[in-house]
Amino acid sequence: MIVLFALYPGIHTLLTISPVGAEAVALLPDVETMTAVLYFGLFAMSFDFISGYTGYLSFGHAAFYGAGAYFVVLAANGKIPLVPAGTSFMLLLVLAGLAALVLAIAIGAVSFRLSGVYFAMITLGFSQVLYVFVRGWNYVGSNPRDGVFVTGERGGFEIGVPFIDSLNVAIGQLTGDEIEGLLGAISLSAGEVSYYAIGGVVVVCYLAMQRILHSPFGRVMVAIRENEERARAVGYDTFRYKLAAFAVSGFFAGIAGALFAGFQRSVTPDDTFYFLVAGDALLASIIGGFGTLVGPLYGRLFDESVREFLSTAGAGGGLLPYLREHVPADVLATELVGGVTVQGAIEAFLNGHASLYLGLLFVLFVLYVPNGLLGTLRNRLGGTVASWTARQLERRR
């Protein structure tokens, strides 16, 4: 399923120059949004890794995302002891992940004495403590409440093989590299280079998590979800397994946060440590499929598409600009009820209110599609998409 993401920029470009271009621009998220889908999707996957597979709802998962993001920005500003300002980004990614891992062990060691609602609440409590702390901590920047950005002369952060310049590309919204004439034919814009570079890291992390879940360790995680007492009776020290799974999950959440900071070059407490960030990951996991590792990525894609589709003036277009351009003026001026025109209704109900429709969709998903997009697809196909594809190919041979 993850392969489909590699083809996206090409398809997007093809569709936007095709006859249905205007509709495609309105309907499809642009490459920049897709980059955000990738790193946030990784965070949602790491959330699903612990919550979907062991059944422990980690409501404070934003703490690890925030730890990774702040680590990168602080390190780039030379504010982390022993980490000089010029450290390569690949190393920073790993270090950010490790910082989040240490944090996860500290929080997990206390939190896993509890279960169910209490576990969700204590993790939420820890993340809120960190959120308020970072918001008031003058060390991170002169105005911590509004966030910090990467200062200094540095260009974009470089992703690639460390110490080999030609195998590194810079990422970033405005600072990224462009590639022209690769293999004689392929040219990529700065946005697309960032997309593929970040996508590469996300894929590696995804494969690592998938490997862990399919190992005996992952089986124990599922056993804990299904019946923890029985797993303990069989002889597993479930506390250790839960803690280890939590640490792994924290590690990848930290990497996701680091990618976010590397791409955006600035972080604020509200889009890293705040509990609703974990809420967004929850949203993505439920819509994509709780307990399917790649599901959250698609869930996030779904979220972002709806959000951008309904945004005020999304960079990649959206419904509102499309309607403004293509709906005749006399229709817009028509009165509906009590002096509210069509234009007024559109402005009131569509203008940047994507959360409303996402919330409605979410409620409908919880009620009627509890397995999410991918879980339902899997149930239909009788296995993962990969195994279904393999079976189909086998049959056609």
Place this chain on the structure above:
Amino acid sequence: MIDGPLALLGGPVALQIGDALGQFLQPRTLARVFVDGLAKAALYVMIAAGLTLIFGLMGVLNFAHGSLTMIGAYLGGAILVVLVGGGGPTTLALFFVTVVAVFGLLAAFGGLLEVGLIRPLYDRPPIYQILLTFGLTLVLDELARIVVSFYGLQPISDWQAALGTKPPILTQSIGLGPVSVSGLALFQIGFGLVTVLAIYAFLTRTRYGLVVRAGSEDSEMVDALGIDVRRVFTVVFALGVGIAGVAGTLLAWDATWGASVPLASETLLPAFVVVIVGGLGTFRGTVVAGLLVGLVDSTMTWWFQNAIEFTGLPEMTIFLILVITLIVRPQGLFGLAEVGGH
């Protein structure tokens, strides 16, 4: 302002703490902090009472509680603005009319929510109820935002028109012996006390309260006795939502809270803290935890205003209380150990 974590231990701050301690121990300051704490406690208990009632009986952790409180604040504010207009001596009476109206409206809404959305989920794992009510908050918050921006009621900051309906007697300070206390604080304490007593009386003195308490012990057994537990669930959910609305109406007069869309998460998180610290689902625990959180909060607020300069810490206090309580006593102050299992 401190420059790093180590400065907390450093010299100049420690000197100030010595002075501050002397000031803090003066009877006047102590009494003031105590009354402030009681007022805060009254608000915290009001916010958390509905949540704990619903969890106690049904085991549903209602994530939409904050949004419902926020809607109560707007609804109460709107009714007050319409009723009071110019202001006058009858304002307090009108406030109670408003409270009854908001309670009725939100209780009806809560009943609808329970029947339409929560009822289908009782057979599923409890996590789905959290998820559903979480989705509900997104919808309610965004709807509130649409309505508020449609009527131009100041979407971000507090709603001044609702604050303006406060009668003059509550904005003055009232002398109580050596200390002067704001009228609003006394009003909040009184209101909170009456509500707590009313809920307590409902639970222990009425027949329906008996059924509710029995239902939270063993709902299957109550069902077997021929009582329609589902209807009890609906009624209790409606009651809890109604109390959330009343709490919101009370907050609409308080300048530090006020009616605004972010009020939803500002009240939801303290409500969770109070309910969890007290022990999920125990009403007595909620009241005690509300007192604890309110008093610690007002004490810490005084300290951070006068001795320790760290902008975010007052907000951090209540989460620290949560974390410390859960570390020391995972089931909460009055909770039973086995309740934490689900």
